Amino acid sequence: MASVRDYNGKLFCDFRYKGKRCREYTLLTDTKANRQKLGKLLEKIEAEIKANAFDYATYFPNSKLVKSFAISIDSRTSTHPASINEQFISANQLVFSSPLFKDFAEKWFDECKIGWRKSYVQTMRDTIDKHMVPYFGEKVVSSIRREDILDFRSQLAKVPGRKGQTLSARRINAIVLGLRQILNEAADRYNFTSPGQRIKPLKIKRLDIKPFTLDEVNLILKTVRPDYRDYFIIRFFTGMRTGEIHGLKWKYVDFRNRQILIRETLVGDEMEEEGKTDLSIREIFMSDVVYDAFMRQREVTNQSAFVFCNSEGKPYNLNNLTNRVWYPLLRYLGLELRRPYTSRHTAATLWLAAGENPEWIAKQMGHSTTEMLFRVYSRYVPNLTRNDGSAFNRLLSGNLVVPLASTNLAKS
Numbered sequence: 017m018a019s020v021r022d023y024n025g026k027l028f029c030d031f032r033y034k035g036k037r038c039r040e041y042t043l044l045t046d047t048k049a050n051r052q053k054l055g056k057l058l059e060k061i062e063a064e065i066k067a068n069a070f071d072y073a074t075y076f077p078n079s080k081l082v083k084s085f086a087i088s089i090d091s092r093t094s095t096h097p098a099s100i101n102e103q104f105i106s107a108n109q110l111v112f113s114s115p116l117f118k119d120f121a122e123k124w125f126d127e128c129k130i131g132w133r134k135s136y137v138q139t140m141r142d143t144i145d146k147h148m149v150p151y152f153g154e155k156v157v158s159s160i161r162r163e164d165i166l167d168f169r170s171q172l173a174k175v176p177g178r179k180g181q182t183l184s185a186r187r188i189n190a191i192v193l194g195l196r197q198i199l200n201e202a203a204d205r206y207n208f209t210s211p212g213q214r215i216k217p218l219k220i221k222r223l224d225i226k227p228f229t230l231d232e233v234n235l236i237l238k239t240v241r242p243d244y245r246d247y248f249i250i251r252f253f254t255g256m257r258t259g260e261i262h263g264l265k266w267k268y269v270d271f272r273n274r275q276i277l278i279r280e281t282l283v284g285d286e287m288e289e290e291g292k293t294d295l296s297i298r299e300i301f302m303s304d305v306v307y308d309a310f311m312r313q314r315e316v317t318n319q320s321a322f323v324f325c326n327s328e329g330k331p332y333n334l335n336n337l338t339n340r341v342w343y344p345l346l347r348y349l350g351l352e353l354r355r356p357y358t359s360r361h362t363a364a365t366l367w368l369a370a371g372e373n374p375e376w377i378a379k380q381m382g383h384s385t386t387e388m389l390f391r392v393y394s395r396y397v398p399n400l401t402r403n404d405g406s407a408f409n410r411l412l413s414g415n416l417v418v419p420l421a422s423t424n425l426a427k428s
Contacts, residue, residue: 018030018031018032018058018061018062019031019058020051020054020055020058022046023041023205025045025046026041026042026043026044026045026046027042027044027045027046027050027051027054028040028041028042029042029054029057029058029061031058031061031062031065033065033070033072033085034085036081036084038081039207040075040076040079040207041114041205041206041207042054043114043115057075061075072085073085076207078114078158078159078206078208079207079208080203080207080208080209081207114156114157114158114202114205114206114208115156115157116153116154116155116156116157117148117149117152117153117154117155117156117157117160117198118149118152118153118154120157120198120202121144121148121149121152121198122144124197124198124201124202125140125141125144133283133288134283134286134288135283135284135288138284140194143190143191143194144194147172147175147191148191148194148195148198151168151171152164152168152195157198157199157202157206158202158203158206158208160199160211161211162211162212162214162215164211165192165195165196165211165212165215166215168192168195169188169192169215169218172188172191172192173188184220185218185219185220185221186220188218189217189218189220192212192215192217193217195212196210196212196215199211199212200212200213223392225358225361225392225393226352226354226358226361227358227361227362227364227365227393227396228252228351228354228358228359228362230366232351233252233362233366235349235351236248236252236345236346236349236351237249237252239345239348239349240341240345241341243316244337244341245309246309246310246312246313247261247313247324247332248359249305249306249309250306250309250310250313251356251359251360251363252359252362252363252366253303253305253306253363253366254276254300254302254306254363254380255300255359255360255363255364255367255380255381256276256278256300256360257281257296257357257360257382258334258356258357259281259282259283260278260281260282260296261323261324262282262322262324262331262332262334263280263281263282263287263322263331264276264322264323264324265280265321265322265323266314266317266318266320266321266322266323267321268280269310269323270299271307271310271311274301274302274307275299275300275301275302276299276300276302276306277299278296278297278298278299278300278382279297281296282331296382298379298380298382300380301380310323334356337356338355338356342356360381361392361393363380363381364377364381364389364392364393365393365396367380368389368393368394368396369396374386374389374390377389
């Protein structure tokens with residue numbers, strides 16, 4: 017039996033047609049008057065269904081169920097009522113029309129942010145306000161089409177990014193993914209087909225890293241300011257991310273078990289208990305060199321909560337360190353300018369070159385599998401280990417015996 021029901025304070029019609037349960041949502045608030053309006057409408061719908069004269073598209077033109085219930089135009093009778101969108105208008109809102117994109121995006125954001133990390137909350141907030149709302153804000157969410165998304169994506173490719181460059185393919189994909197999530201949720205709630213289902217992501221250029229060689233690391237550590245030497249020793253030989261080492265607190269340095277416990281990370285000016293990924297929460301092994309560096313650093317900053325901090329006890333500022341210490345040092349040494357983050361790549365390649373188990377390395381880095389190690393770092397290993405196929409040649413030449421062909425067979 018058809019009924020008028022409530023969802024988050026808004027009314028929707030619940031009825032059956034051709035053996036299928038149909039739910040059509042409205043923007044009408046849950047009031048007695050609005051329930052009476054929809055109740056009368058459902059009575060007409062049920063009457064037409066019994067008379068085999070019901071046309072789904074006439075009542076619900078924006079519904080994704082229209083195609084499954086489509087009938088030919090010739091079979092429609094002139095006695096059908098006007099579209100439901102023409103029958104009831106309340107406070108200038110179409111009854112069965114979905115909301116404006118800006119309104120639904122705000123609602124979606126409020127509902128989802130409770131499950132996000134703080135950094136992602138800010139990222140999505142900026143993405144919605146800066147990119148999505150200016151383009152889609154005034155559009156009814158169910159009216160957005162696939163071509164609109166493709167045009168939006170092409171416009172993103174023209175938006176200035178960092179250092180005057182345009183947005184990267186990775187960033188554009190992330191923005192479009194967020195848009196698709198919003199549209200998919202709206203489609204489920206307002207019963208229309210999501211236009212983002214067949215949007216393929218842009219191809220991302222393969223990451224080309226340039227880790228430091230061990231000789232370059234030695235040169236850097238020999239030349240860097242003494243008060244930053246232990247900081248860079250730990251960066252180069254642990255593979256810690258910038259936010260992890262800048263947010264590292266003494267309570268997470270386990271000298272007894274020689275482990276660095278990654279439990280918090282510094283994002284912007286705030287500490288987050290979650291890492292970049294779920295696997296970022298991990299334990300990193302301390303080599304002897306790293307252990308000694310921590311012991312020396314403890315004599316310097318043991319009065320602060322943070323391992324590495326300024327004179328005020330606050331964590332290092334990345335921009336200040338990069339521009340005042342790191343880049344000047346690389347220029348002085350005549351080395352190619354690379355981000356401090358390159359120290360993480362350097363740790364991975366040195367571990368691989370030393371012959372450490374790839375699964376152990378992946379765990380130290382906070383990766384779920386060894387795939388990234390072999391895809392990103394392995395091409396640097398032969399230059400460091402001389403394992404370029406010569407070992408396989410030595411194995412074969414020393415152990416493989418190939419029978420020589422007979423003279424008669426060779427002549428034939």
